[in-house]
Amino acid sequence: DAKTTQPNSMESNEEEPVHLPCNHSTISGTDYIHWYRQLPSQGPEYVIHGLTSNVNNRMASLAIAEDRKSSTLILHRATLRDAAVYYCILRPASGGSYIPTFGRGTSLIVHP
Amino acid sequence: DGGITQSPKYLFRKEGQNVTLSCEQNLNHDAMYWYRQDPGQGLRLIYYSQIVNDFQKGDIAEGYSVSREKKESFPLTVTSAQKNPTAFYLCASNSAMSYGNQPQHFGDGTRLSIL
Numbered sequence: 296d297a298k299t300t301q302p303n304s305m306e307s308n309e310e311e312p313v314h315l316p317c318n319h320s321t322i323s324g325t326d327y328i329h330w331y332r333q334l335p336s337q338g339p340e341y342v343i344h345g346l347t348s349n350v351n352n353r354m355a356s357l358a359i360a361e362d363r364k365s366s367t368l369i370l371h372r373a374t375l376r377d378a379a380v381y382y383c384i385l386r387p388a389s390g391g392s393y394i395p396t397f398g399r400g401t402s403l404i405v406h407p
Numbered sequence: 408d409g410g411i412t413q414s415p416k417y418l419f420r421k422e423g424q425n426v427t428l429s430c431e432q433n434l435n436h437d438a439m440y441w442y443r444q445d446p447g448q449g450l451r452l453i454y455y456s457q458i459v460n461d462f463q464k465g466d467i468a469e470g471y472s473v474s475r476e477k478k479e480s481f482p483l484t485v486t487s488a489q490k491n492p493t494a495f496y497l498c499a500s501n502s503a504m505s506y507g508n509q510p511q512h513f514g515d516g517t518r519l520s521i522l
Binding site: 325326327329331336337338339340341344346382386387388389393394395396397398399400 | 411413440442447448449450452455465495497498499501505506507508510511512513514515516518
């Protein structure tokens, strides 16, 4: 299964934009790129996903590299409530024998 | 609103005791999963089920058991054979249709501790 690589942690100041990177150099042509975030003592929460084109929703934006080997989750104005662990994972178009796995993700620290 | 309900939120286990964690979803999802999370770590897959009456072992199934008698329910039993059960347990589900283009949904977790 294709793997992703993320920095262990990142820091930001409140109300500044945050760019969270993810490398997925072995991505296949049918893999979707998903982002989730996990607040302390809660289950992960879906943030955004995309296949090839950049995506925007009320929570964030997803920028996907042209070769699809990397992507960036963009939080336009960080708030203290955005402090969480962010996971980048790949999900194939059809499940089949695929098992979704979550690594350690990126721990985002937001300073007031 | 549709979602996943895990209960209880906190659970304590005595030595030699089996305990069962509940997971119910009303999202009409075919696939359901159980993960274990240790402090500062990612999620490790215990068991998953893609259809009623069928389930598969994940990476760390030893000491755990599951059943899938109904589409909505996927309970996890932590048996006495699991020697280090203290962890945060997460249940998840997703649609099997257009798999990659659908998000995975998670419950709020059950924190299990040893007495």
